[in-house]
Amino acid sequence: MPATRRTVIAGAALLPALMPAALRAAEGPGPLIRRPIPSSGETLPAIGIGTSRRYEVEPIPEMIAPLREAVERFVALGGSVIDTAPSYGTAEDVLGHILQGPLRERVFLASKVSESGREAGAAQIARSFERLRTDRIDLVAVHNLIDPGNNLATLRDLKAKGRIRYVGVTVWRDGQFDGLEPLMRAEPLDFIQVNYAIDNRAAAERVLPLAAERGMAVMVNVPFGRDRLFKAVQGRELPPFAAAFDCASWPQFFLKYVLANPAVTCPIPGMAKAAYVEDNLGAARGRLPDAAERAKMEAFIDAL
Template identity: 55%
Template sequence: MSDTFRPQSSANFSRRAVLKLGIGAGLAAIVTPAVAEALRHGVLPPVVARDEAAQGVLIARAIPSSGEKLPVVGIGTARRYDVSTAEEKAPLRETLREFPKLGGKVIDTAPGYGQAEVVTGELVSELGIRERLFLATKVSIRGTDAAPGVAQMEESFRRLKTARIDLMQVWNLQGTSTLLPVLREMKAAGRIRYVGVTTSSDQQYPILEQLMQSETLDFIQIDYAADNRNAAERVLPLACEKGIGVLVNLPFGRTRVFQNVLQTPVPEWAKEFDASSWAQIFLKYIVANPAVTCVIPGTAQVKYVNDNTAGMRGGLPTAEHLKRIEALVQRSM
């Protein structure tokens, strides 16, 4: 989990397969009630969702626009990587050293995270792991002049010590109309590999949905958790429909989801989808939605990277499991 708590996927869900089955009003007419109910929750029923032979196998999801596969649990760097001293960097170095060894790949950062880009670039370069990672960062501007955004991105290349950034995202939809054409030019030039936008506000969802309909996007990034499920109503289904990858931040709701389970043992039924900690339960809740490409919990200690990355292995929750997880957090909402 994140650095306050701690939380293992089954068969890769094919977005095309899900869409062929259908989601919505006509679903029950072409599939069994059990499958219909499961798909409404973003999962397949137990007989499909869990293969005993697949326990421990790394779950990876394809980026819809390219087919490139990413492991479904990454690392977010907000706040925790905004450090400066050698003592503060030491646990981060060990965390990043272990991350690719455990199968992890995606690291998300931003210029607005203080020194996080600098620290990430420094440690990744020092460890020699750049080619094993998928680096994502962000850019934003106010107004219609692209120059400040271009300068900001050039600084991100410098800070991250890389000639290529895997994903560049317009942060909180600030300057999309100006920046997206620039990002596409940079993608065509090979300097960035994917283009996306982010938001962490439900109030921006109408604008986000309009962009998803009108723009060609490789990724969106949203906040989504067991106690913050609004994105599942329209945004995630639309991402499936339009073939857009999804990064999920704040998967623990800034630790909200742990409030009612702190002193409670991990339930026995969690073993049915190979989760052995609360953090794994809450991460798998998110990954169970087939629209989600990768979830990026803040992770700054080795014990947490071990726990979190276990959440991208084994089975996934069924629709019934999801209901149980939601009931656990409902009491604190």
């Protein structure tokens, strides 16, 4: 059976010992770490929800119910950032159902545009507003650098009209960095979204320092390496040194590593269950690893 978060937790036989600590970490001590959006100074809780795959379900009550529970628990614990895209199947529709009512005002909602051509891009964004059942989206980013000239022009028009608050661009693999970096230098972007994980550190070499230099917030996708990391640690206990930075589970280990880079604003792991929300948010509480501890974390993972 392929290793996933579920099989790692079960296979390690550590659930009784680790999960209570992980759940306590989700609720305390102290508030969630927050990071600023450089272009405005607004701060965001430092862990968000990504909706690719896990929220691509049929938008009917029985399928939406566990996802609603996860989002409600996320917000109750202090989370706010939720990232989606029109290319994520039914995810925008599902979120539209979940975020009706007062919950919407407590969420920083991000989506994307992935069509080429000014008219096609504008039409896709208009459909996102409809599917999400909202008249304001906090962030819309150009997905995978698709037609940035036309799409950024449309997004800036919408920002000027108050329909969106922030503009950005996204990538999800290292091979896109050569296209991302010139765009970051040429455009005054509020956000970038980039792939970065403890076993995939290329973004830290040039992209993250450039974001800090240019004053751009950074969302991090695939911080678990699309389950690569869970497969690598299956059946293993956390190294003893993890306790020094308030780490109670493998998901927290991976997320704390990402968050310890000061250029990172908010990793957005997929979270489709309330228990995963509680565990992941624990990564944004307590102490983060320092440079020496990050080096130990890297060496530990690299040796697996």
